[in-house]
Amino acid sequence: MPSVLPDGEPVPDDGALPPHALADAGRRPLGFYLHVPYCATRCGYCDFNTYTASELRGSGGALASRDNYADTVAEEIRLARKVLGDDPRPVETVFVGGGTPTLLPAADLGRMLAAIRDEFGLAPGAEVTTEANPESVGPRYLEELRAAGFNRVSFGMQSARQHVLRILDRTHTPGRPEACVAEARAAGFEHVNLDLIYGTPGESDDDWRASLDAAVAAGPDHVSAYALIVEEGTQLARRIRRGEVPMTDDDVHADRYLIAEERLTAAGFSWYEVSNWATTDAGRCRHNELYWRGADWWGAGPGAHSHVGGVRWWNVKHPGAYAQALAEGRSPGAGREVLGDEDRRVERILLELRLVDGCPLSLLKPAGARAAEKALADGLLQPEPYEAGRAVLTLRGRLLADAVVRDLVD
Template sequence: MPSALPDGEPVPSDGSLPAHALKGLGERPFGFYLHVPYCATRCGYCDFNTYTATELRSSGAVASQETYAQNLVAEVRLARSVLGAVELPVRTVFLGGGTPTLLPARDLVAMLAAIREEFGLAPDAEVTTEANPESVDPHYLAELREGGFNRISFGMQSARPHVLRVLDRHHTPGRPEACVAEARAAGFEHVNLDLIYGTPGESDDDWRASLEAAIGAGPDHVSAYSLIVEDGTRLAARIRRGELPMVDDDVHADRYLIAEQALTAAGYHWYEVSNWASSEAGRCRHNELYWTGADWWGAGPGAHSHVGGVRWWNAKHPAAYAQALAEGRTPALGREVLPAEDQRVERILLELRLVEGCPLDLLGPAGLRAAERALADGLLRAEAYAAGRAALTLRGRLLADAVVRDLVD
């Protein structure tokens, strides 16, 4: 959950949405994102809206972890009020952070129970939580599974201790792999490992070792993200002072190719630029909901929501968030109604990252000419183009940002 919030128009105190946003509600996939902003320590590269206990000490009980679940439950009930009585079974739930598993498992189960009670869950609902490897044990995982969670995503990042130190990650090497086995034993159907490549001081062999360790653990999903050095982070300051080298784009490209080769050889298939799954069922349906412009309610400090072309965002600080709910008003700070042209551009930006690509009929005249050039340059797949879609080749994935810029012109 990024820390910066955009500008926007005011939100009514009851959180009500324009009538046009509610039109067709229930016909589009609907999910919940629940943001848990607490972390034991702050990782040096992290720019998300997260807080340590020390950072929240002056906020008192209103922002405490102990009362957080009841605040999330209150926002779920607000969501039901705002969205009305339309039948709206929730297809995906995703708890992110922060570290959701710093809260007791019963709190996460209570949040999910509130969604089930207010909206109902689709029969095949995907229910995910993120977790740091050191924040769970077999008993905790069993409690989550019994409470309705069926997917879990562990932040592995790297298998190399010196790389973890640069990232300020504090789990023990080997612990993420053990977590996969514990999650399987608890009955989790789907398990993801998150990896990061391009950390200063990481070598190609370090990256290969991380991939081998992740693959060897046997998750059915692997996410591999290039390290982005965000302004204002501790990592950015260390690079600026010359303590650590900056990794260039060519290194990132090489690491991506290493990941693609290793994961494909192990039976994983890419379905989004940074995500691989071992089967169709292993794909993260909640993220696909974002990438295809469906509806979701984001609950928690700084969380973003989208329903029917209206996007809004909550107060960032847990204390401000909790205070709004305690006073019976929405925690949303601002919103924007997306014009049709903006929605078209966003569809291109997001759907092009998927293996299926985006429909060519989304492109304007200049975008279609750019697509023809990209096809000739080997950046788009010929068979998809013939079927009316712009879909990236492997080389196109390496240059995805540039391809997207051309297609949206």
């Protein structure tokens, strides 16, 4: 959940949406994202809207406390029910992210999920995920999560090498994420993800191979692998600026991506989004697919973003301000924007091109269509889907995905 919020028009105090946002809602899936903004420590690369205990002390008082956080989020879920009115859709996906959601008791995460179930109902086979720090869970905690209705868990592994974890300011020990996968399986979780980061200063190709091999050997059915982005204002950015650690260049990122594709494919994983691989279709993260395909989701929590029917809004960032708004019966929304047809066309290309199914060529304007022809000739798009009317990236195209997208949206 990004720490910087965009500008936008005011959100009404009651959170009401324009009538057109709910038109044809029944044709779109509905999901919930629940943001838990608390962390035990701040990782050096993190630019998310998160807070440690020391950062909250004296800032927002009891309203910012995590002790009553589940009740506060439940209030926003009840607000969502009022705003969406008689919308009959059950919730198809729930994703609890952070921060470190598992700093809260498992019962608190269960109460937030119960509020969604009570207000909206969960669709049969709904996907219910939480992120977890490997050091913040154990077998009993995972069993409680599973009993509460969670059926997917995502562990932040990042690397199997201690010196890489140290640069990232990750506090878990190598081997603990792999043990968590076994504990999650024993607790009854069918779907388990490991998050990895490549391109950390000081990481070698062999370090990255070792991390991939360790992740695969642990037995998850999903692996996410993201290039490290050094965000301004983070501790890591300051260390790089001072010359304490080197900056990793784009060529290194490309090499590491190719290593990931080779290792994961050999282990039975298939890419379905540029940074995500799964062993089966059922193992894909359906909640993230909901984002990438422009469906509807309500984001509850400080700084959380929502999208319903072409209206996008975001909440105030600070936990104290967020809780205060809900305590006063107001929407915690800080701003919103209504997306026009052109905005939605561009976003579809931006997001869908990253998927294994690609995006329809019919979305492209003449300049974009010419760019697609050139991308095909340059080996960046796959010929067979192109002939069928879709732009699908090749492996080389995935390495240059941002550049391809920039050309196709013209």
